[in-house]
Structure formats: C-alpha cells, structure tokens
Amino acid sequence: MTRGTTTSRSVRRLRSLFERFRAAVENAGATVPFDARDGPWLGLALLPGVVAVAVYLATNAYPAYGAGLYAKISAEIVAHGYSLPARIPGYTADGVPFAYPPLQFYLYAALVDLGGDPVAISRFLPSVGFLAALVPIYLLGRDVAGSRPAGAAAVGLVALNPQILEWHLSAGGVVRAFAFCYATVAVYAGYRTFARDEATRAASLRPRRGAIGVGAFAFGLTVLTHPVYSLFVVVSYVLFWLLCDRSLPGFAAGLAVGLGGALLASPWLAWVLTTHGVGVFTAASGTHGGVGGGADALAGAISPGIAVALVPAVYLAIRREYLLPVWLVVAELVFKQPRFAYTVAAVLVPAVAVTLLRARDADSDSLHRRNLGFSDINDDGDADATGVGVDRRAAAAAAVILLGTLVGGAYFAYETTLVTDPSTPEFLDGDDVEAMAWIATETDPDARFVVLGDAAEWLPALTDRTLLVGYWGVEWEGSAAFDRQDAAYESVSRCQSVACVEGVATGVGDDRPTHVFVPKGQYTIRGENAAQFGTIERSFERSERWERAYENDGVVIYRATDVGTG
Template sequence: MSGATIVRRIGPRLPALPVDSDDARWLGWPLVVGLAVVALYLATNDYPAYGAGLYIETADAVRANGYALPATVPHYGPEGVPFAYPPLMFYVLAVLRDVGAGAFVMALYLPPLVTVAALVPTYLLGRDVVGDRRAGTAAALLVVLHPQVLEWHISAGGLVRAPAFVFALWGSYAALRLFRDGDREWLLPGLFAVALVAHTHPTYTVFTVATYLLFWAGYDRSPAGLVRGAVVGFGALALALPWLATVVGHHGVSVFSGAAGTHGGLFGVVYRLREWGPTGALVPMAAAVGLLRTRHRVLGAWTVAVWLLFAQPRFTYAVGAITVVAAVVELAERGYLDGAVALVDRALGHAGSGPPDRADGGVARPHVGVARVVVAALVVLSLVGLGSVGAEFAGAGGTTPEFVDDADVAAMTWAAEETGPDATFVVLGDAAEWFPVHTDRTILVSPWGAEWRGPDTYQRHLDAFVNGSECANRSCAEEAMASVDARPDYVYVPKGAYTVRGDYEHASDTLESTFAESPRYERAFENEGVVVFRTVTASDRTATGSGRPATPRGPRRQPIR
C-alpha cells in the first residue's frame, strides 16, 4: 500500500463546523449562564482564588531566558523548580507579561473566560452522545454550575488547567467522531487537540489518551481505527519531542517518573477514597453503572474509567454531567418519567391531550408537553444553579478562597523594596504561593513544583508547609522549618484570617507573641494582616546592642490588578 493511499484512508480533509443555526439557542443558553458565573466570581473575589504564582514565575523564567526553555524556575524552594512542565501556556503568559499584563490581572480574568469556552465541546459531546440538542444544553449547564469543576478551572491555576480542559474536551469530541461515526475528517483536529493538551497539562493528557483508547475499544475495534488512533497519538508525540528532549537533556527521564507518583498518581480512586471517602461523584457513578446495559454503555464505561483513574473528582464530574443527562433521557424514553412529565406539564397550565399508543402498549408522551417540561427543567437548573454558585462564591469557607489580600500585597511590596535580592523567607499560609513572583525573593518551604524533584521531596515540603502554617507557637514553626533544613532570613507570619491549602484558618496570637519574645527574631515589618520577623544573628546583636529597630508599618493598599 502506497503512502498516498494511507493518507487518503486516514482522512486528509478537514470537517465542517459541527454547529449550525439550529444549535444557536441551545448552545447560547449555557454560554450566557457561564458568563453569569464569571460575573458572580468577579463580584465576589478581589483577588484570584487559589494561586498561580509558580505558573507566572515560570513564564517570567521563559522571558528571562530569551524564550528558550529554562533549566529551572527560581525562588520556589532553595534549589528552584526543574522546568519540566508542558510549556505551551507559559509561552502565552510570557507574551502577555511582555506586553504589560499583571500577575493578579491575568490570574483573575483569564481562567473563568477560558472555562466558558469549554462549554462548546461539552455541549457537542452531550448533543452527539445522547442525540438531542437539549441534552447538550443540560450537560453544559451541569458542568458550568458544578462547584468542583469550577473550583479548579476558574481559579488562578486555571491559567493552565482551563485551556487544558478545553483541549481535552475537544480531543474527546474528535475521538467520538473518529471512532463512533467513522468521520476521518476529524483525524487532524484530533491530532492537534491531543498535541495541544500534551503541551499544556500532564493529567489532562492522560485523560485524553484514556478517552481515545476507550472510544476505540467501545465504538470501533477495527484495525483501520487503530491506525487512525496511532496517527493521532504518535503525531502528537512527534510534536512534543522538542520539549521532551530538552527536559530530558536537562534533568533526565526520572523527573517525569518522580512527578507521576504525586497528586494521587494513576488509579487515583484509592487515594481519593482514602483521603476523602465517598463523594458526590457517586451520583454520576450510579448513572454510569445504569448505562452499562444500554446503548450508552460506552459513556457509562468512560465515566467508570475516569473515576478509577483520577484522584481529582473534577474529571468524573465533567464526564458525569453527560452521563447523568443520558441516564435521565434513557429513563424518559422507557416511560419511567411519564407521570412526572404529566404532573409538571399540568403545573405549567397545560393538559395532555389523548396521545397515541406506544408500540410497547404504553401511552406515548405528548411531544409538546415534553418540550415544555424540558425547557422548564433547564430554566430551574439555571436559576437554582446560579443561586447556589453565588452563595458558594460569597460564603465563608467556599470553593474560591483568595490566597492573598491587601495586607499580604503590602507586605510583599515591602519585601521586594526593603530586603536584599538574596534574602530568603519562610512564608506561613497560602500567601507563600504568590510571594516569589511578587517579590523576586526565595521561599525555602515550597511544595509548589517540588513534585518534579520526586515524591519524597514533595511530601516533605508539603508536610513542612502545612504543619508550619497551622502552628500556634514559634517552636512548632521552627520544627516544621527544620524538617526541610530551612534557615530563613525572614519569617512571614499571618495575623487574623488566612488560608492553608485553601482551608480557612485564624492565626493564634501566641504564634506572633512567641516569635516577638525570642531574642533570635525581631520585627521587620507589620501591618494589620502580616508581621515579618527578621532572623537576628550573633553579629547583628553585637552590632546593634539591645536596641530594636522601629517596625515599618505598611499602609492599607487597594487590590493590585
């Protein structure tokens, strides 16, 4: 067989757009709701939720290296972080930084907007798997109104995760068209979607590859389909080779194998159940099991596979949104929801009108009544979902905690202006994640990026950070620092409310007082939310005697955008 014949068989053409005018209102609906979610998030968050300091510091390292891949990213840990991340979004962020975009501005606005873009492939998957545009609308609404899905995509880390989510869903849609429908025109879009996600985030890459394998096994199983899948996989790998070769040249293959053992690893169901127990993912899982003996058995198997593979429940919830919709449609088609449909239709002021018999002897549901009930259900889902999301965003202990506030920004500005460039810090609390990118100073306790130095290093820094940040006195904090051999020039101590790994805490008064009472520390800066202690050496005490310098006190600042 000639090469030209192979190219013709695998499909050289590009597909037509998968939407038309009939999709406009059904796709537009979740997009409008998604923009309303964005507005709620921006109205309730002055600063980005969670952190993306390491991501932006990585982009700055790319800029500093003349847009070549750097070997390490500085300031996160005493040795920095090996640059082994998929590089695509760091180049995008580097360009935005070069044109003047601020760290907090990018992290606040870009992730939620990109997350809304993920609703397009979600709608298409729901529409084409179930075979109904309204199913696509429902699936997209369930995704954009789910707190767990939103938490990790609209927050600051969504600078990388949200684009990866978009690419992964487009890759999944291409796989559906390629293997179920035999549309060879989707080979090239699938290849580029997989290549994009492979250059963006490793976990979403595993999700996409698993989806391709499962869809081939569930829908196709032909040698020709296997060849097309191989073209997608090896084509994406070929595009990733320059990045992979550079990273392996800097750090060896072990940098990838070590990181794979962190964050729950593969078959994350064991980690998830051990850490958190059963979760709400049991709802889509129940729907998935119910679908295994229906025409949607591949969808059910996809959900089960994702639940088993990933510790992060957001993957199960995203796929599970389609699964739940398919299960409801399946129940409706079998007549189990006839009574509910008639009841709701009467409540809307309409009565069923003698519908014809069904082939199975039952009574067919009036199509007009079903349409009214579906629209009513989507309206209720949208309104109740928006209300719940707004309450979640605004409530204490919600899913969008801000790692920094005005007091933190003032303290970081002081550190950038008043300490030496080689000064080292231990920062207690989640403000640590943003600290290096705002100050250009090094933190010595840093779980962020430590996974690239292996699971042992990651776990030691994670334990030191969490334990130290939750301490009630100086000796406890010093013990946590000593566990990673951290001897900082400054210790950054939060006052009042702060967060640790996204969980809200309230600083103990004894933490500050025990640092203040120790002759080994002196106050270097203080405002209403932060006190920074400088480590006093023997030479410092000799030079200054018993006197202590006045403590600079920072002004209240407006949020930096």
C-alpha cells in the same frame, strides 16, 4: 529556464498549498457539524458558565488558590527571551527544575510581557479557557444523545458543578482550564471518529479524516499543557475504540491521533529529556495524587454526585449501551479527583433523560417525536430537518436549564461568600500584596523567607525573594524531597512559637531564614481555613533573635537580628 516558467511554477505551487489548506479546513468543518438551529441552544448552554464566571469574579477580589509558581515560571520565560529556563529560582533555597508542559506559560508570559499584573491575569484568564471548554462539551452532549437540549443540559451540569469550578476557575485554571478545553476537543473528535455505526463510518471518510486531524492537534495541545488531562484523552480514546469500533482502521486512526499529538509536543519533550533526563518524570509521578483514585472508590469513598450518576448508568447498561457507563466507572477509578468522572456524568445524565423520553414515545407510537425540541442528530453529525421549533418539550427543556442556572448560580454564590468557602478560597489578599510590595523594595535581594500559610506560594513571584519552605515545584526533585517540603510547609504554617518556626526551617536545609512572614487573624493552609490569635507574634516579640520589620492590618514580618539582612 525563463522567468515566466519560474513564475508559473510558483503560482501552481501556491495554488496547490491553498487547495490543501482548504481541504484541511473542510475536513475539520465536517468534523464539527453546526448550523443555525444549534445557535439558540449553544447560547442557552453558555449561560450557566457565564453566571458561574460572574459569581466567581464578583466574590473573589483575588484569585482562588494559587498560581504564584506559574507567574514566576512565566516571568523566567520572559527573562530568558522566551526560551525555557532549566530551573525556577525562589522556590526553596536551590530553586526547582522546570519540566512542566510549557504551552500555557507562554501565553501567561506574553500577557506579563505586555504589562499585565500576574495577580489579575490569574484571576481573569482561567474564565476564558473554562468558557471555551463548554463548546466541545455541548457538541459531545448533543451528539451522544442526538439532542441539542441534551447538549445544553450537559454544559449546565459541568458549568455549575462546584468541584469542576474549583479546579478550572481558580488561579490554577491558567493551565487547567485550557487543558480541559483542549482535552474536551480531542475527546469530541475521538467520539466523531469511533462512535459511529458501520454504514456511516464507511460512507464518511472525509469527516473521519477531519476528526483524526482535529483530535491529533487537540491532543498535542493537551500534552503541551497538562499530563493528567492528556491521560484522560488517552483513556477516552481507548474506550471509544474498544466499545464502539474494534477495527484495524479504527486502531490506525487512534494511533494516528497519538503520534500526531506526540509529534506536535516533540520539541518540548526532546528539550526536557536532554535537559533533565527521563528521571524527572519518574521523580514526579504520584506526588500530587492526580492518578489512581480507584482504591478509594473501591473502598466506598465515591463522590456523592457520581454515586447518583451510577443509577442512570446502570439503566444504560441494562439496555446494553455500555459506552457511557464504562467511561464513567473508568474515569472514577483512574483519576483521584472526580472532575473527570463528573464531566462524563454530565454527558450521561441528559442522554439517559432523552433515552427515557424516546422510549416513552416509542411505547405510545408517537409520530411527532422528530418535530420536538429533542431533535435527532444523524450519524454523520448533521442535524435532521426538523429544527427546534417552540413546542412544549423544547420550552420545558429550556425552562429546566434556566431554573438549574438560577438555583446552581445561587448555590455557588452562597458557597463562595461563606467564611469557610470550600470551592474558591483566596491564597492572598490586599494585606499580603501590600506586604510583598514592601518586601520587593525594602529587603535585600538575597533575603530568605519563611511564610506561614498559603500566601507563601505567591511570595517568590511577587517579590523576587527566596522561599525556604514550600512544596511547589519540588515534585520534580523526587517524592522524598517533595514529602519533606510538604510536611514542613504544613508544620510551619501551624507554628505558634519562634522555636517551632526555626526548627522546621532547620529541617529542610542549612540556609537560615532572614525573615518570617506571619499572617494575623484568618488565613488558609492548602485552602483550609486557619487563624492566628497573636500567640506566635508574642513569641517573636519576646525573642532577642528577631525584630519586627513591617506590619499592616493583616501581616507582620519579623527580621533576624543575627543574620545578614536587607
């Protein structure tokens, strides 16, 4: 074989790969129809999200809630040369198993490896994932209602919902915000796959193939990020197929998405099963209450916003348009936290508004509906030729979104500046960080800590010391261990005496604490406000078994006098 023949075959092979890549890109592009007329509405849609992020960062000098365990996991990944660690030290005396989906921890680890401060990363990174998630929500809202303003309104309802912001802008958003983004991409791809009339479905094979590919990839990323969001994708696909398709090709398409996502996540799944066994998943199931909100909802404990959204949902059901009402009810019943139902409601409410306007137009025999801002989107996803010119209805829609942004942003700012901030409470502050810096440099590496309050979650990550009492990561040990640590953490955080602290610490293990970290004044317990008024400090000062080792304006640390310490 000549060198020229070999070169020719290599060139043909490269051309073939390039053509396949280009076809894949074209298929994906056909899945996401977007043109110049979407630009202004998407820009308007992102405004509420930008406002929410700006308010959060302006009012939270430190990240809301906690990501200390995530920071510690990421540091361990770096320490292991980017291979996955079997256990995470520092959380309880023996550490905790690592079985979390790892995708976002690799991103966190890379940022830490580049010199990023874990606290700063946990404050800023969630905003990136949250804003990215608003794009597929716009596309979904637009396509469901056939209206660009409806897509923008859906984003506004998501971006300024305090419950959604609480879960995705806070420190835990380093995982959850990106899971939300990947899940909404997968759900949008699922809608493009199933929720199309038969004529369009038969004539649009390439967009459907693209939707399957995008859905499989996004679902795989979701599986590699967060299990509850993965379940949201699965539930959504099942409903889309049952209510919009019910064909064998549709079933095969959904199966392809599931298998494709599983294939993408298979290296991690194989590692977890060989390292920990399947028991690690059964041990963790049900410990955090992410799934199974149905009992509470059926008992009447339904979220107020969802109760309001049920009114337009009933209207759609009367019209025999079942997808959105059923999706809303199922999301409320399946998931304990209402953030998923709120996301569905954000799509449903603008869609009903558009439906009502179109019904009114039809009743008045309006011939100009297609020239208004609520322009139709054809079944294949391409916008119609009417555009979004400046007219009264488009201007009114934009004004409503701007007014909603102003009012919603002001309310969120008010809520986040309350002393009893219910949405974005900070687990640590400057005094906690200063105290932990002292711990990292002035205590023995084998020191064992009990910490009162939520700052506990950050201690192993910022000090490399052991936290004896805390439930973070313990779910992988089973419900009994988790419940024991959970109850102990609640109890010790409310202790008012040395005897109380020592008794709780003894109840979770044989290792005695060498140090106790006590907040002064206001602090939080699981995000709820609490306060110390000096009672526990006086108890430690009177005890011969403890001495004050460190103090600043917000923290006092006591050291055991009869245990080997640093």
